[in-house]
Amino acid sequence: MIDIHSHILPSIDDGSQDIEDSLAQLATMKAGGIKRVYLTSHYFRGHYQYERSEYDLKFEALKAKAKAANICMELYPGFEIFLQPDILIDIQKHSLTMGDSPYILIESELNGLPNDFYSNIYPLLRAGYKPILAHAERYVSIMKKPSIAESLTHRNIYIQTNAGSLLGHYGEKVMKTAWTLVNNGWTHFIASDDHVRGNYGAFFEARGLINERVDHYTADLLCRINPASIASGEAIAYQYVDVHHPRPRRRNWFKRLFA
Numbered sequence: 493m494i495d496i497h498s499h500i501l502p503s504i505d506d507g508s509q510d511i512e513d514s515l516a517q518l519a520t521m522k523a524g525g526i527k528r529v530y531l532t533s534h535y536f537r538g539h540y541q542y543e544r545s546e547y548d549l550k551f552e553a554l555k556a557k558a559k560a561a562n563i564c565m566e567l568y569p570g571f572e573i574f575l576q577p578d579i580l581i582d583i584q585k586h587s588l589t590m591g592d593s594p595y596i597l598i599e600s601e602l603n604g605l606p607n608d609f610y611s612n613i614y615p616l617l618r619a620g621y622k623p624i625l626a627h628a629e630r631y632v633s634i635m636k637k638p639s640i641a642e643s644l645t646h647r648n649i650y651i652q653t654n655a656g657s658l659l660g661h662y663g664e665k666v667m668k669t670a671w672t673l674v675n676n677g678w679t680h681f682i683a684s685d686d687h688v689r690g691n692y693g694a695f696f697e698a699r700g701l702i703n704e705r706v707d708h709y710t711a712d713l714l715c716r717i718n719p720a721s722i723a724s725g726e727a728i729a730y731q732y733v734d735v736h737h738p739r740p741r742r743r744n745w746f747k748r749l750f751a
C-alpha cells in the first residue's frame with residue numbers, strides 16, 4: 493500500500509511535532525504493509541509558508557533517522573497546497589510537486605469550493621501539473637452535490653478521499669459522501685491524511701471495507717495501483733468505471749416460467 497497524503501514530517505505544519513512520534517508512526521505504517529509514503533506538509537501562504545530548503549532539511553533528517561531505526565520505507569516529498577490566486581508562482585519556485593512527478597495535492601476552503609476555484613486551478617493545468625483535490629468529500633459543496641466530484645474529473649482534476657471519512661471520523665454526512673465517491677468511481681486515491689495524533693489503523697480498515705463492500709480490485713486500485721502510478725508515470729484514468737456493481741442479468745420470461 494502507498495499513502496499519498498500525510499502530515500508525518502515533524503515541526504513544519506499542524507501534523508507531527510516530534511520526530512520520535514513520526515518514527516513511531518512510520519514503524520506502525522510499515523508493520524501494516526505501507527511501502528511508500530508521501531510527506532505532504534501543508535503549504536499555505538501566510539500560514540504554513542517556508543522555503544523548499546527548510547522542508548528538505550527536515551525531510552532528510554527524518555529519512556536518516558528512519559534508516560538508522562531500520563524502518564525501511566520509501567519516503568517521498570510532497571505538499572498539500574492551499575489553492576490561491578497566483579499559487580503557480582510558489583509551486584514553480586519551490587517545486588511543490590509530489591516527488592519528481594507532475595502531480596500536486598491541493599486543498600481549498602472546506603465550507604464550499606470558492607467561485608474562483610476553477611480560475612485558480614486552470615493555470616496549474618495549463619502549466620502541465622496534475623492536481624489532486626485532497627479529501628474532496630469534506631467540502632460542503634461536494635457533500636450537497638457529490639456529482640461535482642465527477643465533473644471535476646472531466647476537468648482533469650483527480651480526487652482523493654480520506655480513509656477516516658469512510659469510517660465516519662468526520663461525521664455522518666462526510667462518510668455518506670465518501671462512500672458515494674467510492675461507489676461511483678469518482679475518487680482515485682484513498683489516503684490517511686494522518687496528523688500523528690492517534691493510531692494509524694484507519695487506512696487499513698478503510699481498505700478492508702472497500703474490499704468487502706465494493707471489490708478487491710477497487711481497493712487495490714485506490715490504495716496501491718493509482719498511488720504507485722504517481723512515481724512510475726503510468727497514466728491514471730480520470731474516468732475508470734463503467735459499472736461497479738453489475739446488476740444480475742434477468743432471465744427471460746420463458747426461462748422464468750419454467751424454472
Ligand SMILES: [Fe+2]
Nearest residue numbers: 497572626685
Ligand atoms: Fe492534509
